[in-house]
Amino acid sequence: MALDKWIALVFLVIALVYGYASFTYALLPFERNMVFVPNTLPNVLSVIAAFLALILLLSPKPKVEGDVLGDIDIAQFRQYKVGQALGLLAAMVLYALALRPVGFIASTTIFLAGTGWILGERKLHVMVPVALLGAGAIWYLVQEALGIFLRPLPWFFS
Amino acid sequence: MIDGILLGLSTAVSVQNLFMVIAGCLIGTFIGMLPGLGPMAIIAIMIPVAIKIGDPSSALILLAGVYYGAIFGGSTSSILINAPGVAGTVATSFDGYPMARQGKAGKALTIAAIASFSGGTVGVILLMGFAPALSSVALLFHSAEYFALMIVGLSAIAAFAGTGKVVKALLMTVAGLMMATVGESALFNAPRFTMGLMDLQSGFSFITLAMALFALPEALYLVLDPKRGATSGTGEIKDMRITREEARAIAPVIARQSIQGFLIGVMPGAGATIASFLGYAVERNIAKGADQEEFGKGSIKGLAAPEAANNAACTGSFVPLLTLGIPGSGTTAILLGALIALNVNPGPRLMIDNPSVFWAVIISMYIGNVVLLILNLPLIPYIAKVLLIPRNYLIPFILFFTMIGAYIGQNNATELLILVVLGVFATILRFADYPLAPLLIGFILGGMMEDNFARAVNLTDGIDFMYQRPMTLALLVIGFLLIFFPAYRRRRARALKKGVAEGD
Numbered sequence: 001m002a003l004d005k006w007i008a009l010v011f012l013v014i015a016l017v018y019g020y021a022s023f024t025y026a027l028l029p030f031e032r033n034m035v036f037v038p039n040t041l042p043n044v045l046s047v048i049a050a051f052l053a054l055i056l057l058l059s060p061k062p063k064v065e066g067d068v069l070g071d072i073d074i075a076q077f078r079q080y081k082v083g084q085a086l087g088l089l090a091a092m093v094l095y096a097l098a099l100r101p102v103g104f105i106a107s108t109t110i111f112l113a114g115t116g117w118i119l120g121e122r123k124l125h126v127m128v129p130v131a132l133l134g135a136g137a138i139w140y141l142v143q144e145a146l147g148i149f150l151r152p153l154p155w156f157f158s
Numbered sequence: 159m160i161d162g163i164l165l166g167l168s169t170a171v172s173v174q175n176l177f178m179v180i181a182g183c184l185i186g187t188f189i190g191m192l193p194g195l196g197p198m199a200i201i202a203i204m205i206p207v208a209i210k211i212g213d214p215s216s217a218l219i220l221l222a223g224v225y226y227g228a229i230f231g232g233s234t235s236s237i238l239i240n241a242p243g244v245a246g247t248v249a250t251s252f253d254g255y256p257m258a259r260q261g262k263a264g265k266a267l268t269i270a271a272i273a274s275f276s277g278g279t280v281g282v283i284l285l286m287g288f289a290p291a292l293s294s295v296a297l298l299f300h301s302a303e304y305f306a307l308m309i310v311g312l313s314a315i316a317a318f319a320g321t322g323k324v325v326k327a328l329l330m331t332v333a334g335l336m337m338a339t340v341g342e343s344a345l346f347n348a349p350r351f352t353m354g355l356m357d358l359q360s361g362f363s364f365i366t367l368a369m370a371l372f373a374l375p376e377a378l379y380l381v382l383d384p385k386r387g388a389t390s391g392t393g394e395i396k397d398m399r400i401t402r403e404e405a406r407a408i409a410p411v412i413a414r415q416s417i418q419g420f421l422i423g424v425m426p427g428a429g430a431t432i433a434s435f436l437g438y439a440v441e442r443n444i445a446k447g448a449d450q451e452e453f454g455k456g457s458i459k460g461l462a463a464p465e466a467a468n469n470a471a472c473t474g475s476f477v478p479l480l481t482l483g484i485p486g487s488g489t490t491a492i493l494l495g496a497l498i499a500l501n502v503n504p505g506p507r508l509m510i511d512n513p514s515v516f517w518a519v520i521i522s523m524y525i526g527n528v529v530l531l532i533l534n535l536p537l538i539p540y541i542a543k544v545l546l547i548p549r550n551y552l553i554p555f556i557l558f559f560t561m562i563g564a565y566i567g568q569n570n571a572t573e574l575l576i577l578v579v580l581g582v583f584a585t586i587l588r589f590a591d592y593p594l595a596p597l598l599i600g601f602i603l604g605g606m607m608e609d610n611f612a613r614a615v616n617l618t619d620g621i622d623f624m625y626q627r628p629m630t631l632a633l634l635v636i637g638f639l640l641i642f643f644p645a646y647r648r649r650r651a652r653a654l655k656k657g658v659a660e661g662d
Contacts, residue, residue, distance in 0.1 A: 115557060
């Protein structure tokens with residue numbers, strides 16, 4: 001089964017789960033007499049979504065003659081650097097978890113230098129100063145120009 | 159209108175707003191040139207900045223500057239390295255890159271700059287005429303018509319998604335509408351579909367969604383496929399002059415494509431990308447003999463056409479946004495989100511309630527076009543240096559900007575995890591050729607659509623309004639036709655393929 005059919009299946013499941021949640025939505029007592037209730041639109045949407053997903057799932061695969069924009073080609077998937085992409089995603093998750101406790105400057109510098117390392121940059125004497133400079137500059141801009149507080153230092157300093 | 163122009167001048171020509179125009183154009187040009195960040199991603203990153211500015215005129219001036227700056231910048235990378243930074247400038251590379259290969263990069267950049275400038279300026283003039291007229295009609299609309307209008311907008315976006323993608327685009331639109339129902343809304347008394355998660359209480363953040371849908375997949379693509387956006391070194395840019403004959407040859411092309419591009423941009427769902435491809439195709443068909451042969455091999459007409467069209471379309475897409483409050487493209491959807499965050503409700507009332515916002519944006523577009531021309535003619539050899547940033551430095555910073563954009567909007571680290579999950583899902587969707595812009599537009603319009611639907615239903619005590627009000631009925635019929643027309647055309651095309659040769 002082609003990837004887009006799998007995705008249609010996933011959407012069908014989502015639509016069914018959403019539809020279940022919507023059709024069994026517990027209305028408040030006074031809402032029962034109203035014309036438009038919280039699950040009016042969701043009910044409609046879930047039915048339409050399930051219907052569209054079914055069409056996609058059951059329709060025969062059309063012959064596509066090359067995308068105009070020359071987008072990514074799933075057939076070449078093996079040549080892609082999946083390892084690097086997964087590494088970057090893992091780094092992003094780690095960054096999300098570390099941002100608050102470790103502080104903005106340290107975690108950002110490590111993130112920038114680390115993702116550069118994953119991508120194959122080995123000149124750390126250039127990468128780390130650039131990352132530090134970038135992190136410092138962005139922290140200053142966000143803190144001073146935008147006035148949004150970002151804890152700059154690790155938790156044991158503040 | 160004179161009042162409006164004067165009001166716009168007095169707002170737009172202040173030190174702060176002039177600074178915003180220049181800053182927006184600069185940022186847009188730089189980032190539009192980089193592969194991996196389109197106008198949507200840049201504007202999404204700029205939203206926290208715009209919200210911090212607080213003044214809706216300045217914020218919209220900044221964001222609009224970024225938008226057309228990015229389209230401008232995208233054409234530079236299309237010409238120089240055949241790697242369009244933005245989808246709207248892909249058609250530019252058809253003739254721009256061959257010109258650069260022939261050593262005429264400077265001339266190509268000049269033509270692109272002039273065509274873009276003319277397209278943008280003609281677009282603004284038409285916008286000034288169109289928008290007030292359309293918004294005076296739109297003042298007659300009730301919530302029933304608004305609901306129907308949103309249905310038209312959403313189905314148009316799906317209809318223009320391209321052959322074979324209409325059902326996919328519709329599914330994505332509905333998915334966006336479904337996502338919009340998550341969390342609390344003004345209409346009801348309890349949050350919906352949060353699955354008991356506190357972090358979903360206020361729904362999905364639209365900045366996070368925009369980042370996850372547009373910036374993150376682009377960045378991941380750059381990682382997955384190193385050939386994409388590989389910089390093969392920029393050629394020398396010299397001799398930027400064009401001759402009088404060349405100017406005479408491209409003038410009618412630019413004039414036609416500025417108007418056509420604008421009209422395409424006004425239609426919901428058809429933005430700069432479609433305008434540029436269509437402009438290119440039309441001009442190739444109009445051209446005769448040797449001129450037509452040259453298309454694709456470095457024709458100056460083939461370069462001028464998409465450039466004029468995409469900038470005019472970019473301006474045209476502001477018409478539905480400013481007059482109806484309905485975004486026609488992903489980028490204007492993000493602008494709409496930013497405006498709502500700034501407490502401005504775009505729509506027909508905008509010209510009455512906030513005329514300074516409306517006119518200041520229009521005047522700033524004139525100024526912005528001049529700024530871009532100045533930026534792009536003498537300074538382009540220096541700006542193009544940004545293309546030399548190595549990928550190992552570029553990608554970490556793109557990822558970091560997407561995350562920080564999502565983070566400072568909400569100040570919540572969970573938002574980053576949502577971003578990563580949605581981003582991975584969006585990347586898979588793009589692998590399977592599902593269009594992502596309809597999802598975002600559905601998400602942004604979802605809340606407004608439900609509000610208007612609820613109001614109309616409550617006023618008429620049922621869904622009778624759908625056929626009792628002629629304007630609503632007409633709009634709904636248009637919406638359904640828009641969905642079924644492409645399906646019908648595809649079936650006919652298939653039937654033709656089975657039978658004999660095609661008609662035209």
